[in-house]
Amino acid sequence: MSSRLTIYGSFTSSSSYKPMLYLSLSRLPFSFRTVNLKKGVQNEPEHIARNRYGKVPVLQHEGLTIVNSNIILDYLARTTGHFEGANEQERWTAREWCAWEADAISNVAKVRHYSRFREVHPEVMAYFRPEAEAALTFIDKWLKGRQWLVGEQCTIADIACWGRMVFMAEGGLDINRWPNLLAWSERLKAMPGFALPYDLIPKKDQEFDPV
Template identity: 25%
Template sequence: MQRLTLHEDRFSGNAYKVRLTASLIDVKIHESIQYEISKGGTRTPDFLSKINANGRIPVLQVGSDKYLPESNAACYYLATGSRLIPSDPWKHAQVLQWMFFEQSFVEPTIGTLRYWFKRTGEDNFSQEQQVVSSSKRESAETALQVMDAHLATRDFFVDEEMTLADAVLYAYVHLAPEAGLDLARWANVHAWCRRISNHSGFVSMDYRESEET
């Protein structure tokens, strides 16, 4: 595989899922380039023209001139051909199903709430954030309930072993407490998080440096 560079903010769960996927299959990300989104780091003319016209990170750079935005696309690229993507077409499609679920129902709810709680602070919520946070919490709880019910009879989301679906879901789900959600309410999800964290190749999320900037 060509040299890999990850354009990211380590505070981001989307960036973490790319690093987690790479670690699980022992693929090296050679360089990490950090951006301060709040200071317009991803809105410069150079970034928009060269790295991602949508002005968002993470972006996985492959070699010197290939740029892949969207975290789940980056994870899928890395995991193609690995044990994280089943060869069976039905199981393969189920992996994609849960990846789509993550971007539709997990990242926009848990991810957004966590960002507001950690970067804005609940005491500083705008009136709009106060209103929207309630609906996002309800949606997040619904998503966690769906996941919890699915895990009632299995250890992982698709197969008997961990797949890419588990990796991408874990990224924001394990951060639910930082979004004001107590994972102990969803015992199966809580146990699943422990299984992921004990899996071979697991790497924890460390964003302390990002928090301080």
């Protein structure tokens, strides 16, 4: 039973990015194990044994195996105490945002996926793009006059939402259209330990041991 946090993920996966960004911002040591989605490693028996859904990321820690990026964020916040929220209400509100993100901001990921990795009928994109734009507009309006999504500090709500929308430009969604969203993203980028996905997620197994 290992006490070291181990993330199984993929270089191009926004879902993998979210817990890795959490750990990087928290300056916590962890191990990364790559799951090559292009080669179908996610469907091989060894990975299915870790994640019955054949997805990434997977977190293994102290004998536990946890899947789904936002559930992993919840676990990490409870276990390490970082980005939890200042009180009970903020902690629950942050988790509400995580649930909303999985429903709404996931449309941003779909637009990016259909733009870069998989060509779909224009009518499919015509459905998902307005949904993605509506989600981004909702957050932009919420952030007017606010620094963070919940309370006065960054929480797992911010990490969950940013972690999915970080690839928005690859779907042709220009963050400059949403000025409050843009300012919020700059605050995130200014935090010690912040890194963009292609700078943070390696293409092969790696140990992360922040000084």
